[in-house]
Amino acid sequence: MKLERYEIKAEKSLMIFEFVSEGPKGKIHKLVQFGETNLKDLFNLAFGDKDLITGEINDSIVSNNNDSDKVLATVVATVYAFTDKYPNAWIYATGSTKSRTRLYRMGLTKYLTEIEEDFDLYGQRVGEWESFEKGVEYEAFLVQRKNT
């Protein structure tokens, strides 16, 4: 994925990342977390805006900073960094709303060839996982880094 992306900061375990989105709405601090789930080696990918005054994180806000491709490319870059450190990890992701899940699906579809070079990608539909296919609506996504 040769898209432009933001510079990334992280804490030492590379489970929490931060970057700053820049656009017409100004600078928006974003946090990405790979959170441990109840299943071993499976992490929930979530990201949202950080309120610099309250310190709270909001994952349902629509930033409208005209940089969604750059933001998604940056989040994908955090997935590379995370899976480089934890190569056996599974990463689960879904949108906070149906329309956001659809937006992620569109992003995955657009760069599917490149993604599949490095990851096994699955979509969840009717309570089951299946290999991700273009044009199919999924409720959630799962990726695992391929052996290098």
Place this chain on the structure above:
Amino acid sequence: MRHFLFNGKILKFVTMKVKNLNKSKLPIVRIDNSLEKYKGKVLFKDKLDKANDMLKTVGLPKSRKQS
């Protein structure tokens, strides 16, 4: 003049290298100790709860590699 150009070339070379590195799939990640305060905290609880609920019934697909 020559010395200045020489330095200019070196600087340009270094800048290009960093730019290229930042375009590689594996990004440059700067470690920021101020983010340590979030470690161990669940920042997106609703999403994590939702994920755990779903995973309880759906589980994982068969991995192509052993974990």
